Amino acid sequence: MGLPPPVVLHLEHLDVTFYFSSCWESLKVWSSRMGALSPRVFTLLLAPSVLSFFVPRREGVRSLRASIAGGDEAPKKKKILVLGGDGFCGWPTSLHLSDAGHDVTIVDNLSRRNIDTELGCDSLTPISHPEVRLAAWEELTGKKIGFESIDVAEDYDRLAALIDKERPDAIVHFAEQRAAPYSQKGEKQKRYTVDNNVRGTHNVLTAVVEADCCAHLVHLGTMGVYGYGTSGGEIPEGYIDVVLPGGREAKILHPAYPGSVYHTTKCLDALLFQFYNKNDGLRITDLHQGIVWGTNTKLTAMDDRLLNRFDYDGDYGTVLNRFLMQAALGVPLTVYGTGGQTRAFIHISDTAKCIELAINNPPQVGQPVEIFNQVAETRRVRDIADKISSMSNVPARFLPNPRQEAAENELDVSNRKFRSLGFEPTLLDDALFDEVQLVARKYKDRCIQTKILPASFWNRKRAIECKETTAPVPPPARVPPAVSSSSSSSSSKEPASPAVA
Ligand SMILES: NC(=O)c1ccc[n+]([C@@H]2O[C@H](COP(=O)([O-])OP(=O)(O)OC[C@H]3O[C@@H](n4cnc5c(N)ncnc54)[C@H](O)[C@@H]3O)[C@@H](O)[C@H]2O)c1
Secondary structure (H helix, E strand, O other): OOOOOOEEEEOOOOOEEEEEOOOHHHHHHHHHHHHHOOHHHHHHHHHHHHHOOOEEOOOOOOOOEEEEOOOOOOOOOOEEEEEOOOOOOHHHHHHHHHHOOOEEEEEOOOHHHHHHHHHOOOOOOOOOOHHHHHHHHHHHHOOOOEEEOOOOOOOHHHHHHHHHHHOOOEEEEOOOOOOHHHHOOOHHHHHHHHHHHHHHHHHHHHHHHHHOOOOEEEEEEEHHHHOOOOOOOOEOOOEEEEEEOOOEEEEEEOOOOOOOHHHHHHHHHHHHHHHHHHHHOOEEEEEEEOEEEOOOOOOHHHOHHHOOOOOOOOOOOOHHHHHHHHHHHOOOEEEEOOOEOEEEEEEHHHHHHHHHHHHHOOOOOOOOOEEEEEOOEEEEHHHHHHHHHHHHOOOEEEEOOOOOOOOEOOOEEOOHHHHHOOOOOOOOOHHHHHHHHHHHHHOHHHOOHHHOOOOOOOOHHHHHHHHHOOOOEOOOOOOOOOOOOOOOEOOOOOOOOOOOO
16 A cells, blocks of 8 residues: 655745645555555555644745646756756856755857857956866866767757757757847848747757657746837736636737847747647746846855956847946947936846756646746836946936837836745845956956947938948937836836837
C-alpha cells in the first residue's frame, strides 16, 4: 500500500508548509486494513505525515498555490542551457545561475561580437573572450560553466542533438538580435533580425518536442510587444479578458503592437509559444522585459576578466546607460524628440534574479504560456535626462527622433504576478547611477564619440528629418515628472493617443 501524495499549500507570508494527507479515501483504506497491521508498522506509515505537519520552508514561498508534492516549487539543482549566454543579459545570468548551484551550459554563436565589428564599435568595457571568462569563473569559484558554439537559427541538428543529449530542466532563451535600431537599419538587418530570431525560437521549440525532454523554456521577450502608445489603462501581464462578438467571454493574448522589426519578431515568438504550448504541451514562460540598465552585477564585478558588456552606440546603447555614459564623459545627453516617451526599466542584477525566479516557478504541464512583465518601474525619458543632467551638470541635447513613434506616451504596467513570486525590484537610484558612471569613466578612452549618435532611422521620412536637421530641437516646456506607482506606472497626464509603434 503506497502512501498517498500529500497536497502542499504554500500560504502567503506564513513561510510554513502544511503537509496534509490528501486522500481521505486512502486513510479510510488504511484504517480498514489496520486490523492486518501491527501498531509498529502503522506508526511507521503515519509518522512522515505527522512529523511534516507545520514544517518551515527555507525559501518561504509567497504565493498562494496548491500543488502536488514532488512538484517543482522547491529550488533544486537544475541542468540549464543559456542560449545567448555571452550577451549583456545572458552573461550575468549565467554566472548568477551557476553561483546558485545550477549546472549551466552557455550556447552562443558570438554574433553580437561580430556585429560590433560590423558597426566599427565595441563594448565600452573590454570584455574577455568566452574561454577566458569561463576559465576565470572556474578559477575564482571552482564552478564550471560549459560552452557550446552553436547558431540556434542555422545549426538545427547540433542544437537538437545537444538538447537530446543534455535533457535540460530549463532552457533560457536570450539568443536573438535585440536592438530595435539595428533591426531598422536597412534591408539586410531587417531580414537578418527576422531570420535569426524567428527561426532560432522555432528551432528551440521543435528541438524540445523532438527530444521529448520536458524542458521548461524561459524566453526573454520585451515590453515593446504591447506597443509604446498610450493604452488608456494598465497593461496586464500578458493576457486580457475580452468579450468577443456574440457575447463570448475569453482570455486572449494582449494585442500585439510592435514598434520595430525587432519587436515584431518578439510578437511572432509569442504566437509560436501559444501554438507549441497548446499542441505539444510545452511549458513556457515569456518574460516581457523592460529596458535593462546598469552594467555589472556583484559577480561580474569580481574580476576584470568577468566584466559585462556595456553598449553605448546609437544602435545598441539603450537610453539610460547611454545618458549615464554621456554624463560621465561630459558630452550632452542625446534625447530623441521631446523626450516624452515613457519606458519601463529594470536593473541588470534584477534580470538575473528574475530569470531564476521564473526557473523556480515553472508552469505546470497543461497550463497556458506563463507571461510576466519583468519591469521595475516606468519613467519618462526627459525626466531621466533631467535627473542625470542635474546630478552631473551635463546638459541634454534634443535631437530629431529617428524612430516612428508617439512623441509622448503613458505607460502603466502591472508586475503584480511577478512580485507575488518574490520579485523585489531595484529602483533607479543615485548610488547605482554613480556605479555605472565610474565604469564609464574608467573606460572612457575606449569610447568613439561619433558612434553615440543615431545611426538607424525607422523610415525614409525620419531619415530625411534627422539628416537635414543639424540644429538641436529646443527642449519642450517642463511637465511634472513621471512617478512610478507600486504597479509601475507613469503619472503625467496627456490625452490618450492611438498606440503608435
Ligand atoms: N538589453 C535589454 O535592454 C533588453 C530589454 C528587453 C529584452 N531583452 C531581451 O533579452 C535578450 C538578451 O538581450 P541582450 O541585451 O543580452 O542582447 P545581446 O545582443 O547582448 O545578447 C544576445 C546574445 O545572443 C547571441 N545570439 C544571437 N543570435 C544567436 C544565434 N542565432 N545563435 C546563438 N547565439 C545567438 C549573441 O551572440 C549574444 O551573445 C534578447 O532576446 C532581448 O530581446 C533585452
